[in-house]
Amino acid sequence: MTMLHTVNKSPFERRTLDSCFSHAEPGSAVLMIEDAVYGGIKGTAVADKVKAAMDHFKIYVLGPDVRARGLDESQVIDGINVVDYAGFVDLVADHAKVQAWL
Amino acid sequence: MAEPWEEEEQGPVRKFMYVNRRAPYGTIYALESLEVVLIAAAFEQDVSLAFLDDGVFQLKKGQDTSAIGVKNFSPTYRALEGYDVEKLYVEKESLAARGLTADDLVVPVQVVDQKELGALMAEQDVLLSF
Numbered sequence: 385m386t387m388l389h390t391v392n393k394s395p396f397e398r399r400t401l402d403s404c405f406s407h408a409e410p411g412s413a414v415l416m417i418e419d420a421v422y423g424g425i426k427g428t429a430v431a432d433k434v435k436a437a438m439d440h441f442k443i444y445v446l447g448p449d450v451r452a453r454g455l456d457e458s459q460v461i462d463g464i465n466v467v468d469y470a471g472f473v474d475l476v477a478d479h480a481k482v483q484a485w486l
Numbered sequence: 487m488a489e490p491w492e493e494e495e496q497g498p499v500r501k502f503m504y505v506n507r508r509a510p511y512g513t514i515y516a517l518e519s520l521e522v523v524l525i526a527a528a529f530e531q532d533v534s535l536a537f538l539d540d541g542v543f544q545l546k547k548g549q550d551t552s553a554i555g556v557k558n559f560s561p562t563y564r565a566l567e568g569y570d571v572e573k574l575y576v577e578k579e580s581l582a583a584r585g586l587t588a589d590d591l592v593v594p595v596q597v598v599d600q601k602e603l604g605a606l607m608a609e610q611d612v613l614l615s616f
Contacts, residue, residue: 392512393512394509394512394540396539396540396583396584397508397509397539397540418511418512419509419511419512419513419540422509422540422543422584425584425585426585427585428583428584428585429582429583429584431585447553448553448554449511449554451549451550451551451553452511452549452550452551452553452554452556452558453509453510453511453543453546453549454543454546454547454548454549454550454560454590455546455548456548468553469553
């Protein structure tokens with residue numbers, strides 16, 4: 385079973401997402417939550433980097449955190465899956481381990 | 487006898503700028519800044535707010551926090567005008583890096599570039615950072 389990585393920091397302010405992408409094994413799942421959801425949005429300065437990472441990882445964003453920030457699913461990069469809290473739980477259950485990149 | 491805070495004489499008006507560089511909700515900085523701005527509005531100083539870096543996300547339209555269990559404080563930015571807080575500066579480069587324009591924001595703002603914002607910061611008496 386592959387690992388689930390969670391990231392909760394804005395990619396504009398911190399290097400957490402980069403660190404996650406650099407260390408996670410190919411095939412891992414990466415779930416962006418809290419301020420990290422900005423990394424899943426189209427048309428930003430980090431969007432190309434996230435799109436490139438999709439070649440190696442399955443990427444998810446937490447919908448409630450997207451909507452809290454005035455964004456909606458239509459603004460999420462194509463190919464990133466939007467999950468709710470139940471989906472978060474499923475991801476945890478479906479992966480052997482979880483690493484939280486704080 | 488008048489209490490010290492009731493003295494009629496108004497001290498010198500000074501220029502205060504609140505510098506907002508954090509996204510809302512992920513940390514408490516944005517809400518704390520707004521609280522301080524509202525409290526300090528009673529002191530009738532020359533107040534301005536700057537939004538740069540992730541701080542520009544504080545003003546994003548359409549915030550809906552119902553699913554994350556915290557208060558959506560973004561409508562409060564629209565009330566600032568009523569407290570004579572009318573100078574809102576948003577940094578152009580920060581908006582662009584985040585795929586945003588002034589049309590995405592909940593209030594009318596002055597969009598300024600980095601150099602202009604730097605000059606505005608330099609002319610303040612007091613800078614409060616959040």
